[in-house]
Amino acid sequence: MSLNIIFREKDIPNIREFDVYSKNGGYEALKKALSQTRKQVIDEVKASNLRGRGGAGFPTGVKWSFIPQDNPINYVVVNADESETGTFKDRQIMENNPHQMIEGALICAYAIKAAAVYIYLRGEFWDVAHALDAEIARARKAGLFGPNGKLKDADGNPFKVDIFTHLGAGAYICGEETALLNSIEGKLGQPRVRPPFPANKGGGLYNEPTVVNNVETLANVPWIINNGAEEYKKIGVGSSSGTKIFCLSGHVKNPGNYELPFGVTFRQLLYDYGGGPLNGGEFKAILPSGGSGPILRVTDEVLDTPLTYDDLRKFNSILGSASVIVMDDTVDIVWVASKVTKFFKHESCGKCTPCREGTYWLDKVLDRILAGGGKESDVDLIMSVAKNMQPTTLCAFGEFAANPTIWTINVFPEEFKAWVDGSKKPAEEKAVARPARERVAAAAAPAGD
Amino acid sequence: MNTLQEKYADRIETTLAKYPDKRSAVMALLYIAQEEYGWVSPEGIQDVAEVCDMDPTQVKSIAGFYTMYSERPKGRFWLQVCTDLPCALKGAEKFHHDLKEYLGVDEGGTSEDGMFTVEHVMCLAACDKAPLLQCNFHNYEHLDMEKMKVLLDQWRAEVNAQVNKS
Numbered sequence: 001m002s003l004n005i006i007f008r009e010k011d012i013p014n015i016r017e018f019d020v021y022s023k024n025g026g027y028e029a030l031k032k033a034l035s036q037t038r039k040q041v042i043d044e045v046k047a048s049n050l051r052g053r054g055g056a057g058f059p060t061g062v063k064w065s066f067i068p069q070d071n072p073i074n075y076v077v078v079n080a081d082e083s084e085t086g087t088f089k090d091r092q093i094m095e096n097n098p099h100q101m102i103e104g105a106l107i108c109a110y111a112i113k114a115a116a117v118y119i120y121l122r123g124e125f126w127d128v129a130h131a132l133d134a135e136i137a138r139a140r141k142a143g144l145f146g147p148n149g150k151l152k153d154a155d156g157n158p159f160k161v162d163i164f165t166h167l168g169a170g171a172y173i174c175g176e177e178t179a180l181l182n183s184i185e186g187k188l189g190q191p192r193v194r195p196p197f198p199a200n201k202g203g204g205l206y207n208e209p210t211v212v213n214n215v216e217t218l219a220n221v222p223w224i225i226n227n228g229a230e231e232y233k234k235i236g237v238g239s240s241s242g243t244k245i246f247c248l249s250g251h252v253k254n255p256g257n258y259e260l261p262f263g264v265t266f267r268q269l270l271y272d273y274g275g276g277p278l279n280g281g282e283f284k285a286i287l288p289s290g291g292s293g294p295i296l297r298v299t300d301e302v303l304d305t306p307l308t309y310d311d312l313r314k315f316n317s318i319l320g321s322a323s324v325i326v327m328d329d330t331v332d333i334v335w336v337a338s339k340v341t342k343f344f345k346h347e348s349c350g351k352c353t354p355c356r357e358g359t360y361w362l363d364k365v366l367d368r369i370l371a372g373g374g375k376e377s378d379v380d381l382i383m384s385v386a387k388n389m390q391p392t393t394l395c396a397f398g399e400f401a402a403n404p405t406i407w408t409i410n411v412f413p414e415e416f417k418a419w420v421d422g423s424k425k426p427a428e429e430k431a432v433a434r435p436a437r438e439r440v441a442a443a444a445a446p447a448g449d
Numbered sequence: 450m451n452t453l454q455e456k457y458a459d460r461i462e463t464t465l466a467k468y469p470d471k472r473s474a475v476m477a478l479l480y481i482a483q484e485e486y487g488w489v490s491p492e493g494i495q496d497v498a499e500v501c502d503m504d505p506t507q508v509k510s511i512a513g514f515y516t517m518y519s520e521r522p523k524g525r526f527w528l529q530v531c532t533d534l535p536c537a538l539k540g541a542e543k544f545h546h547d548l549k550e551y552l553g554v555d556e557g558g559t560s561e562d563g564m565f566t567v568e569h570v571m572c573l574a575a576c577d578k579a580p581l582l583q584c585n586f587h588n589y590e591h592l593d594m595e596k597m598k599v600l601l602d603q604w605r606a607e608v609n610a611q612v613n614k615s
Binding site for chain 2 (some may be wrong): 082083084085086087088090091122123124125126129164166167168169170172183184185186187189206237247248249250251255256257274287291323325327331336339340343346347349
């Protein structure tokens with residue numbers, strides 16, 4: 001079952017180093033792509049069914065084909081902001097096989113005729129970014145790209161695209177592509193009104209047409225160019241081609257990243273790879289796509305579901321970025337809803353009122369319930385606030401932020417009922433450990449700074 | 450020439466060269482200002498605004514938007530503990546609580562010796578290595594209080610060695 005398209009460090013130690021990557025077929029895909037026309041490269045990626053691995057699953061080749069080739073300046077932006085709760089795959093790719101992502105980004109840059117590539121890393125990837133800068137410098141020095149690039153494309157033009165990293169500074173919303181573009185431009189990292197879309201003139205980086213792709217997505221591209229779309233489609237199931245990196249965390253014995261073909265089941269992932277429940281408990285719930293995707297109750301039917309973009313829809317859930325957070329039977333689902341809602345409350349950028357205010361209200365009501373002061377009407381109140389957030393925000397954050405409450409109530413109604421009818425009460429310690437200390441700290445900060 | 454331009458000329462130049470627009474350098478420059486002043490102080494904001502051709506108010510709004518710029522002085526070691534769901538499932542909330550208690554600080558507070566500031570932070574993208582924290586932007590993983598006490602002693606000793614040298 002093991003096929004390492006991306007985690008090649010498992011087969012080739014130290015492939016993170018430029019020399020080792022080069023000796024093992026590195027940058028051959030870039031040279032092959034440069035010998036083809038741009039259209040051929042885009043068609044190959046389209047034919048492979050490669051879909052965006054950041055969560056949306058949009059067909060990558062189609063995205064590339066939206067870029068107007070006659071525009072003088074286009075950009076490629078690599079989304080390495082990886083901030084969804086439970087997601088830690090892009091970190092491993094950049095730490096252990098960074099050149100494959102760089103090569104994928106360069107192939108994209110050629111295909112869409114880009115002037116430059118920017119890799120946007122979340123600020124917490126401070127060490128990753130500095131190591132990446134060093135590897136980019138090695139490849140640049142070897143003449144693969146940049147001002148002294150020696151390669152030529154099919155028309156004999158020199159390939160001089162350059163790559164730069166840009167470090168964020170701690171804001172989940174910058175993983176949203178238009179917020180990310182604003183952040184690179186030195187503006188507040190808040191989403192833009194669309195249209196125009198990033199691929200359109202006026203909608204991308206510095207107003208120029210831009211492709212924004214996730215790290216994992218681009219790391220697949222060299223393999224596709226080397227081996228062809230037909231070979232790639234043999235891996236996976238149906239319209240979910242290739243492998244996916246599953247980030248497994250929570251109550252499993254062996255948490256970690258697992259690169260597996262689409263179509264593997266939860267049962268295989270949780271037991272064969274994850275080693276089963278930690279502490280010998282029973283699995284109770286799964287968040288298949290980090291904090292933002294609808295929660296699942298663990299049943300045999302769920303465990304035997306193939307993990308593809310399509311199959312999780314029958315449970316009203318999504319595969320998203322495949323950040324699988326597993327919880328055993330010791331977990332209180334209302335606490336889970338509260339925990340994830342606090343994340344979104346903290347990370348809401350504040351631009352759209354329903355999201356900015358809605359996350360506060362949801363958090364307040366959940367806190368009240370968990371403090372033992374919940375009323376039966378609180379469940380309807382939460383639903384009403386959450387559903388009013390979903391269709392009313394500029395970006396998908398509003399929908400994500402409402403999912404934890406809506407779907408925990410839909411899937412585990414009995415857990416909310418137990419809290420609001422008084423049959424469940426807070427533990428003594430928890431009730432006192434919840435004051436809003438953030439506010440106290442803020443009030444104590446020196447004035448006028 | 451302001452302080453940042455004098456002391457960090459090379460780094461500023463390399464940063465500006467990445468972008469077609471000076472304003473794009475603001476985030477990298479804020480990190481440099483924080484390194485120089487220990488936090489994004491009013492002088493730091495002013496310096497950055499001059500380099501990036503921005504209004505200081507605009508720079509200040511950028512600094513306030515992100516969690517990795519500190520808008521007030523912090524301890525030498527800025528300990529940011531992830532307490533999000535995957536970490537919390539592995540005991541991170543208790544670890545965070547015990548750490549604050551051990552150092553005698555409230556959330557966001559700094560220990561009396563000015564050494565450690567403790568606060569919770571959102572997901573650090575290393576959920577398989579919980580509990581973990583970020584100290585001055587480097588991750589320390591698979592933690593418990595025993596390991597933490599060793600680290601705290603080690604960091605204290607490093608600072609004391611530096612003080613004794615100078």
